[in-house]
Amino acid sequence: MIISLLNRSKTVTDARAQEVVRAINRQLKEDFEPYWSFGGSLRLEGSSGKRTRMKSQADMRGDAVMYLVDGSSAATATGWHHANYRDIPFGIVFLDLCTQIEEDWSITLSHETLELVGDPQCNLLVQGNHPFDRRRRVFHLFEMCDAVQAENYCIDGVAVSNFVLPSYFSLGEQEGKRNDFLGTRHNGKTLASFGMNPGAYINIFDPKTSKWSQPEFEDDAAARLRKASKSALKAGRGYQRAHPGAAPA
Numbered sequence: 001m002i003i004s005l006l007n008r009s010k011t012v013t014d015a016r017a018q019e020v021v022r023a024i025n026r027q028l029k030e031d032f033e034p035y036w037s038f039g040g041s042l043r044l045e046g047s048s049g050k051r052t053r054m055k056s057q058a059d060m061r062g063d064a065v066m067y068l069v070d071g072s073s074a075a076t077a078t079g080w081h082h083a084n085y086r087d088i089p090f091g092i093v094f095l096d097l098c099t100q101i102e103e104d105w106s107i108t109l110s111h112e113t114l115e116l117v118g119d120p121q122c123n124l125l126v127q128g129n130h131p132f133d134r135r136r137r138v139f140h141l142f143e144m145c146d147a148v149q150a151e152n153y154c155i156d157g158v159a160v161s162n163f164v165l166p167s168y169f170s171l172g173e174q175e176g177k178r179n180d181f182l183g184t185r186h187n188g189k190t191l192a193s194f195g196m197n198p199g200a201y202i203n204i205f206d207p208k209t210s211k212w213s214q215p216e217f218e219d220d221a222a223a224r225l226r227k228a229s230k231s232a233l234k235a236g237r238g239y240q241r242a243h244p245g246a247a248p249a
Contacts, residue, residue, distance in 0.1 A: 002062030150199025
């Protein structure tokens with residue numbers, strides 16, 4: 001998959017964008033693909049006009065398109081990772097929202113790129129354990145980064161997002177298996193299958209209640225800040241799932 005990146009920011013130069021693109025492409029090829037056996041690449045493109053046209057995606061030269069914008073009020077912007085009327089995968093990185101959650105935009109771009117590669121049409125679900133009640137079965141979005149979204153590392157001086165590994169989407173635990181790339185320990189434990197690390201929240205659907213929810217750890221201020229910021233801006237996959245009519249005009 002080739003993802004066209006459109007830099008519509010007035011604060012991020014194309015030169016800086018290219019540095020970040022190079023780091024994320026290294027992450028895809030050297031870190032992500034060896035575990036998942038599929039991948040993609042980002043490619044900075046020129047813009048065909050001043051507006052973001054979600055219905056036509058005129059700026060897309062590859063298989064999907066990602067927009068880098070200064071403000072979340074960008075015309076017809078709907079979220080971070082979704083599909084338009086022609087089922088063309090796209091994502092948006094809002095620089096003001098990155099500032100609100102105190103996250104480098106390169107981490108957000110890495111996060112959204114990995115998830116765009118993993119689930120381009122935003123329609124994949126995996127049956128698994130409820131994160132706080134391992135006896136219950138719920139449906140999880142096929143998210144590459146949400147469970148570890150507060151964790152990052154650097155490639156060539158550029159911060160990129162941590163991500164889960166295939167074993168994360170498996171019932172039960174096996175001795176010695178890794179569920180995320182970094183394998184950070186929290187209170188002596190690494191990430192559990194269908195679980196989450198501090199600072200993160202995930203999206204699940206409970207078939208018994210027919211409702212979506214976004215579990216987080218109790219008193220997790222970082223996770224609450226992320227959720228509140230996205231909810232206020234009506235951005236993100238969780239919001240789109242809960243409000244299917246909130247599509248661009």
